[in-house]
Amino acid sequence: MAIPTGFGRAGSAARKIRLGLALLMFCLSAAPTVRADDTRFHIFTENYPPYNVSKTGKNFAHKREDIGGICPEMVEALMANTPYKYEMKMRDWSFAYRWVKEHKNHALFCTARTDEREDQFQWVGPLASIRWTLFAAPDSDIQLNSLEDAKGLKIAGYKGDVMTDYLLSKGYDVTTTVTDEQNPRRLVLGQVDLWVTDGLVGPMVAKENGDITGLRPVLVFRETPMYLAVSNKTDPAVVAKLQAGLDKARKDGTIDAIKKHYGIGN
Structure with missing residues (x-):
């Protein structure tokens, strides 16, 4: 029995659709996966009220929620405008200073930016001044x-x-x-x-x-102005995004609101 011509054309069209879908799925599976930036920062500070304040009653803290003050709020605001995850810890200053200099994607705040320190870090700021x-x-x-x-x-x-x-x-x-x-x-x-x-x-x-x-x-x-000091081992393009994050927080009024809250002016 002969197959009607119309049915044959429909079958051919269906096969073409199936082939097209299969080709599309193959191309999608072969294409490189676009992932969110997985860069993770390790950010250190010291107990130095009112700029950085330990909520634990000790001179060290392991979590962001245990650290208060002017500079942590500013750093949190700038990081919120970047694609990067981070952890914040409080340590002895001299230890943190040495540690950050030697490790990629590490940063330290609030660090006074002076001529003597200029080449030791990449700088994001200013945040406040001392x-x-x-x-x-x-x-x-x-x-x-x-x-x-x-x-x-x-x-x-x-x-x-x-x-x-x-x-x-x-x-x-x-x-x-x-x-x-x-x-x-x-x-x-x-x-x-x-x-x-x-x-x-x-x-x-x-x-x-x-x-x-x-x-x-x-x-x-x-x-002296104080900054987020970033390790020289960190990609400068990443540091540029950190600065852009701070600039956005300053432009939208977040930084001024933090300063006003702590009564330190502009």
């Missing part, structure tokens, strides 16, 4: 008109701190501790004459470590 301040005890009669006036005085600082390192490099008499927590007590006990720290940080650290109040800021001798 005011290099010399504090005296409440009952001290020390008066300073310039940094030169501090020559011959004993100054408290801490290991790895940019202000401490600067004074040491200039020949000032600075005694260092591992963290800044002991320095307010050393100051009021008369073990040192001055304490070098940030203008906002000093009173907070003193209050939280010994309930010390009334420290006298006798000289502000420098102001």
Whole structure:
């Protein structure tokens, strides 16, 4: 029995459709898979209120939710505008500083950007700024008109701190501790004459470590912008995306809102 011509044409069309679908599926399976960026950042900071604050009551933290303050919120805002996952930890500054420099996709905040550090990192920022301040005890009669006036005085600082390192490099008499927590007590006990720290940080650290109040800021001798310092081993194209993420957060008002919340101005 002959097959009607119309049925034959329909069968041929169906076969063509099946062949076309099969070819399409083959092409899709052979095409390279487009995946989300799986770059993961390891971001470190230190306990340095109000810029970075430990919520654990200790000088270290293993999770983002245990870290508060101005700079963590800014870093979180910039990372939200990138395709990258990240983890945030709080560690001793000198350890974190060395560790980040040696590892790809690692970063450290808030890091003062100075001439001495310029080539050691790639920089994303600025985030905030620190005011290099010399504090005296409440009952001290020390008066300073310039940094030169501090020559011959004993100054408290801490290991790895940019202000401490600067004074040491200039020949000032600075005694260092591992963290800044002991320095307010050393100051009021008369073990040192001055304490070098940030203008906002000093009173907070003193209050939280010994309930010390009334420290006298006798000289502000420098102001330095602070950045997210990214390891030089990191792809510069990735760093550019981090900067773009911060720029977007600044443009949409997020960074200004964080500053306003903490009362640090522009």
